[in-house]
Amino acid sequence: MRVWRLPADVDTDQLAPGHAMKYGIDVIARHCLEAVQPAFAREVQRGDVIVAGANFGIGSSREQAASVLVHLGVAAVIAPSHSGLYFRNAFNVGLLLLSCAKARCIGDGEALSFDARGGQITRADGSVLTTEPIPGFLLDMVDAGGLLPQLKKRLESR
Amino acid sequence: MTPSTLAQKLVARAAGRAQVTPGEIVNCRIDLAMFHDSSGPRRLQPMLAELGARIWDKRKVVLVIDHYVPEADDEARRIVRIARDWAAEQALPYVYDSLGICHVVVPQHGHLKPGMFVVGGDSHSPTGGAFGAYMFGIGATEMLGAVVSGEIWLKVPQTIFMRWTGRLADGVSAKDMMLAMLGRFGMNGGQYQAVEYCGEAVAALSMAERMTLANMSAELGAQVGLIAPDQTTRHWLEHIGVDVEELGLVRWHSDEGAPGMRHVFDASSLAPQVALPHSPAHVRPVDGIDPTPIDVAYIGACTGAKLDDLRAAARVLAGYHIAPGVQLLVAPASVRDREMAANEGILRLLLDAGATLLPSACGACAGYGSAIPERSTVISSTARNFRGRMGSDTAQVYLGSPYTVAASALRGRISDAREILA
Numbered sequence: 001m002r003v004w005r006l007p008a009d010v011d012t013d014q015l016a017p018g019h020a021m022k023y024g025i026d027v028i029a030r031h032c033l034e035a036v037q038p039a040f041a042r043e044v045q046r047g048d049v050i051v052a053g054a055n056f057g058i059g060s061s062r063e064q065a066a067s068v069l070v071h072l073g074v075a076a077v078i079a080p081s082h083s084g085l086y087f088r089n090a091f092n093v094g095l096l097l098l099s100c101a102k103a104r105c106i107g108d109g110e111a112l113s114f115d116a117r118g119g120q121i122t123r124a125d126g127s128v129l130t131t132e133p134i135p136g137f138l139l140d141m142v143d144a145g146g147l148l149p150q151l152k153k154r155l156e157s158r
Numbered sequence: 159m160t161p162s163t164l165a166q167k168l169v170a171r172a173a174g175r176a177q178v179t180p181g182e183i184v185n186c187r188i189d190l191a192m193f194h195d196s197s198g199p200r201r202l203q204p205m206l207a208e209l210g211a212r213i214w215d216k217r218k219v220v221l222v223i224d225h226y227v228p229e230a231d232d233e234a235r236r237i238v239r240i241a242r243d244w245a246a247e248q249a250l251p252y253v254y255d256s257l258g259i260c261h262v263v264v265p266q267h268g269h270l271k272p273g274m275f276v277v278g279g280d281s282h283s284p285t286g287g288a289f290g291a292y293m294f295g296i297g298a299t300e301m302l303g304a305v306v307s308g309e310i311w312l313k314v315p316q317t318i319f320m321r322w323t324g325r326l327a328d329g330v331s332a333k334d335m336m337l338a339m340l341g342r343f344g345m346n347g348g349q350y351q352a353v354e355y356c357g358e359a360v361a362a363l364s365m366a367e368r369m370t371l372a373n374m375s376a377e378l379g380a381q382v383g384l385i386a387p388d389q390t391t392r393h394w395l396e397h398i399g400v401d402v403e404e405l406g407l408v409r410w411h412s413d414e415g416a417p418g419m420r421h422v423f424d425a426s427s428l429a430p431q432v433a434l435p436h437s438p439a440h441v442r443p444v445d446g447i448d449p450t451p452i453d454v455a456y457i458g459a460c461t462g463a464k465l466d467d468l469r470a471a472a473r474v475l476a477g478y479h480i481a482p483g484v485q486l487l488v489a490p491a492s493v494r495d496r497e498m499a500a501n502e503g504i505l506r507l508l509l510d511a512g513a514t515l516l517p518s519a520c521g522a523c524a525g526y527g528s529a530i531p532e533r534s535t536v537i538s539s540t541a542r543n544f545r546g547r548m549g550s551d552t553a554q555v556y557l558g559s560p561y562t563v564a565a566s567a568l569r570g571r572i573s574d575a576r577e578i579l580a
Contacts, residue, residue, distance in 0.1 A: 009345065009437065013544045018525035021196070022226070022233040035545055055346040058379060059544060061197065061281040063297030084350020084381055085281060089297035135183060137311075147299050148205055151306065155209055 001047040001075065004040060005108035006033070008053025012065035012086065015057070025064060025071050032068045046073030049114075051106045054079065056097075057086025067093040070146075076114060078103050078121065078131070091138045094146030099132040116142075161413035163317040164384050165352035168292035168410070172275035178314045180417065186275055186312050190218050191304050193279030194260050196225040199244040200237050201298035202305065213248065214308035220252040220269055221245055222260035225520045230527050258492025258518040261285035261373060261460035266494050268400045272387040272410045277304050282460055282541065284375040288368035289395070290387035290410045295376065315352040315381055317418035322359035324426030329576040331470060332367040333462065333539065333559035335359070336374040337431035338423065341441030348380030354412060355385050359425030365394040366466035373461050374541050377438045386411040430574055432537075433557035436545040444562060444574045453534040455480070455567035456548075457560055458489035458516065459523035462539025465495045467560040472504040474564035474575050475511035481570030487529055489516035511568075525549035537566045 010033075020031045033040045050056075050069070056079040057065060066089045069077065076096040080103050090097045096116055106112065106123065114121045114131070116139055121129040144150040159177055162170070170178045172186035193202070198221055206212070213219055223241050226234040245253045254263045261282050264270060272290030277283070279301045286293025296304065304310050320339060340347075353375050355368075363371070368385050375383025385391075387410055392402045412418075429443040457463050457471050468490060480486050488508055490496035496518055499505045509515065516522075522529040523540040530536055530548045536555045538548070543555035558566070561575035568578065 011544050013542075013547050017546060018549065019546070022237060035551065055344070055379070058345045059281065059542065061279065061283075061295040061297050063299055066297070081346060081349075083346060083379060085295055085297075085376075087350070088300055092297060092299040092303070147303050148208070151211075151303065152209055155211065 001045070001049060001111060003106055003108060003110040003112060004037065004044065004048060004050050006036060006050055006052040009055045009058060010036065010052050012057060012059035012062055015065035016062050016068050021062065021064065025067055028064050028068050029071050032072060041072065044072050044074065047075050048073065049075050049112065050077045051103050052077060052079040053104070054081045055083060056081070057083040057090070059083070061085055061089070063089040063093055066090040066095045070095050078106070080104065091141050092147040094142055096142050100129050102129050161415040163352065163412045163416040163418055164290070164354055164386055164410060165292065165315055165317050165382060168273065168275060169312060169314050171273060172292065180314050180316045182314050184312055184314060185309050188218065188277055188304055188308050188310060189274040190220065190269060190276045191301065192220045192222065192260055192264050192276065192283070193301055194221070194225050195223045195227070195238055195241040197279035197298050197301065199241040202302055203240065203244050205299070205302045209306065211306045213305045216248065216250055218308070219250060219305060220254070220264055221250055222263050223253070223255040224259045224263070225524060226526065227256045227519050228517050256519065258494065259460040259520055261369070262464055262491040262495065265289060266398065266492060268398050271395065271400055272391065272402065272406050277301065277310060281376045282373050284380065284383040285369050285373040285460060287375065287382045287384040288365060288372040289391060290384065292382055294381045315350070317352045317354050317412070317416070318348065318380070319418050319420045320353060320355050321357040321420065321422045322355070322425045323357050323422060324359055324424050325362060326359055326425045326428060327576065329561045329579045330428050330430055331559045331561060332363055332370040334428055334431045335423070335425065336371055337433055337438070337441045337557065338428060340374070340377055340433070340439045341431065343378060345377055345437065345439045346379035348375060348378035350379060350381045353378060353380040353383045355383065360385060361388060364466055365390060366464040369464065370461055377541055430559060430562050430576065432562060432572060433543055435554045435556065436543055438542055438557055444558070444572065447572060450556070450572040451535065451570060452484060452537050452566050452572060454530060454536045455484060455486045455563045456522055456536060456538040456540065457563050458487065458521055458538070459540040460491055461541040462560055463489055463491040463495065465498050467539060468495065468499045468504050468508065470560040471564035472507040474561055474578050475568060476507045478511055478568055480512040480567040484567050484570050486511070486513040486567040487516055487522065488513045489521045490518045493518050522548050537563050537572055539563045
């Protein structure tokens, strides 16, 4: 895995450009972040992590802006803060967001590991950053792959 | 009981609790769920089918077809057909097809009322806060959960009070108030909390102007943007046939001493504000920006093309003609707004001034219909000027009030409407 560094204020229209919104997630994925980091959609690998500046995901309610990252295999987005609406959408589609005040110190291309329930990010040099606690029911939702698979399981077990 | 904010009271009612505390997570019952052709049927239908689940209460669901109409291409036709077919198959009682933008159409048809708890499948859903309803935007998957269960979880928000004292000058509007707040607090300044707009300048605003404020709470990053209902709210609702009990009005306000952060602004000293490319928070007073020639002036969207917005533009343009080489595009927020503008003679004034009338739909605000040419400079009464948002990556989009957009169309460069109105 590697870290993709992105600036602050990455908006939903950069993640899921309006011109691609009428198509399916596979087409949107080809255009994901094209205006910010053109290599991203082409080169991102399953398990990679995005580390962004503050206010990640501001803008529209389009949840494709979150599901496109799930589609591309992104394991988590770490940022000092996220848009509240994006935060809800992300967990609903199975994308883990971690809020970390010190995300800024993580570099592009770095390797790291994280423990969402433990609230910790471990960097390559062994140093540890703490993340803000996330309610357990949201982490369960991400583990289930999002709200849809979770609801499905719940309805089947009735 | 300890003093509560309006947001706390609205959430407590929906959660079936006497009182709630900021920070706690509660489950709320939904009074109304609104979605449109982009976020709604095309996403909900397959997921509902996969679950084998049904809508919990169709009388509490409103579908507005506003994003991909009029259909520009085959993909748009496909999306709109899915919405229409699904609405017919489900026999949805409330469907508004090609009648205008959801945030304006839904209250105009009497679906919103003080005290309600409402979810919308669109980020500008906080517009409903203008009516004293707790209304916020959610994505399609969360909407699925909402329409299957009729419930949604919520972290009870803190409240940020934005108190505006004094009176706005002529040619200065709610849009300028909002841009000033965005310039000061940034696009996530609302921290997904509740913002409540109050003070004499807010009380003096018409419902349409209050809707503009509440609408752009989305840009502030708030979950909701509330205005306590008053006689203005009541008159507006009664005019469209919605009964509002006096008791309801008295109930839905923040108590004296309710907890929250408080900011105070002076409306009387506020100049028209303009957001520079490419962020709604990149704000300067109109007299503080470099001379900026424009190619397109756009009056559109739920934010900036309601009747009051069209009236503002017409006041600036009446008896004049726009500058040569400038395109003035006007897309009234709803068919009803367009008709009222026609009845008042405002539409005629705008057309005589050289405006081109576009359909009442989301249109260029969301990048549909290729109205915005490449490499053009645009001033727009919409809410968002992210790069590429209006359909062209190379366009430079500025945001302003309808007054400012009209004045800029008239002079061919970004201009202060106060000079024309004086």
